[in-house]
Amino acid sequence: MDLLLYVPARLVIGLAQLLPLNLVARLGRAIGAIVYFVDGRHRTVALRNLTEAFGEEKSEREIRALAKENFRRIGENFASSIKTMTMSQAKIEKVLSARHIERAIPPDEPKPHKSRVFAVGHFGNFETYARLGSFVLGSRCATTYRGLRQPGLNRLLQDMRNRSGTLFFDRRTGAAKLKQAMQEGSIMLGLLADQHAGNRALRLPFFGRECSVSTAPAVFALRYKCPLHMAICFRTQLARWQVEFSAPIPTHEDGKARSVEDITRDVNRHFEEAIRRDPANWFWVHNRWKPAKKRSRKPKQEEGDSAPEVAAAAAADSP
Numbered sequence: 001m002d003l004l005l006y007v008p009a010r011l012v013i014g015l016a017q018l019l020p021l022n023l024v025a026r027l028g029r030a031i032g033a034i035v036y037f038v039d040g041r042h043r044t045v046a047l048r049n050l051t052e053a054f055g056e057e058k059s060e061r062e063i064r065a066l067a068k069e070n071f072r073r074i075g076e077n078f079a080s081s082i083k084t085m086t087m088s089q090a091k092i093e094k095v096l097s098a099r100h101i102e103r104a105i106p107p108d109e110p111k112p113h114k115s116r117v118f119a120v121g122h123f124g125n126f127e128t129y130a131r132l133g134s135f136v137l138g139s140r141c142a143t144t145y146r147g148l149r150q151p152g153l154n155r156l157l158q159d160m161r162n163r164s165g166t167l168f169f170d171r172r173t174g175a176a177k178l179k180q181a182m183q184e185g186s187i188m189l190g191l192l193a194d195q196h197a198g199n200r201a202l203r204l205p206f207f208g209r210e211c212s213v214s215t216a217p218a219v220f221a222l223r224y225k226c227p228l229h230m231a232i233c234f235r236t237q238l239a240r241w242q243v244e245f246s247a248p249i250p251t252h253e254d255g256k257a258r259s260v261e262d263i264t265r266d267v268n269r270h271f272e273e274a275i276r277r278d279p280a281n282w283f284w285v286h287n288r289w290k291p292a293k294k295r296s297r298k299p300k301q302e303e304g305d306s307a308p309e310v311a312a313a314a315a316a317d318s319p
Helices: 002-018 021-038 040-054 060-084 089-095 126-135 151-162 175-184 216-223 260-277 307-313
Strands: 096-099 116-120 140-145 167-170 187-192 203-206 209-212 228-237 240-245
Touching (some): 002 060, 021 060, 040 060, 096 126, 126 187, 126 228, 151 167, 167 175, 175 187, 203 260, 216 228, 216 260, 228 260
Parallel strands (some): 116 228, 140 167, 140 187
Antiparallel strands (some): 203 209
């Protein structure tokens, strides 16, 4: 089974590498449009989520049009990511830009600069987050990941991702190495934190509806005493993206650490603002608002977190 999946995937990737990025993006949009009509399960999830979020603001026709564009965008972004993961730095800078990066890393900060945590989400071509280190000289991007179940596909994906120079740490086994890297400085740690984080995670409102949330950005920022920022990938035009950085999210107040819950509320607020800015740019096909199956347990305060607890807190941070 692994080989049956690996060979077609390798062929598709090889073909995409030969084609111009704009053509790959257009093909991805066409595939996304087809998937909207044939994939009833994910279409239903997207329409339900959009209705719950915007039902009082948009008509049924507008929501359906938004869902169709969302599927096209997802197709465009996944197809484009096959190209952008392996593009040279000179080429990536023609299609990817960074806005307000000085909010996150002041240009006059001494090097090696402090490591920083970035809460990121499934916006636009989110694989481009791995290419951001090149926009800040002396920095390296890092993230955690969970391997695919198929070993061949997992090796193929990681081989492509590793070309970016980003450091990838396995959630289950990489806690010690991640800690060492963060303490050495100049690490831009991106944590995907906009999806369901499991039944035992903290539950907070998101678009007015309670859901399971990842506390990973707050936990990591507090544990490693790092500044915390948002980084959102916006689509500016076909196969063109811009990652926008936020000012620091406060992790301390009056000299004391804020609670993980309060920090995570701020992260969620930034995610909501980014979604409202361009609703089709987010990953609506994910069942973000799964009902709780059992009573939630709040994460422990950051000072008491051990490496395994930190890894557990990041359980929803990477695809």
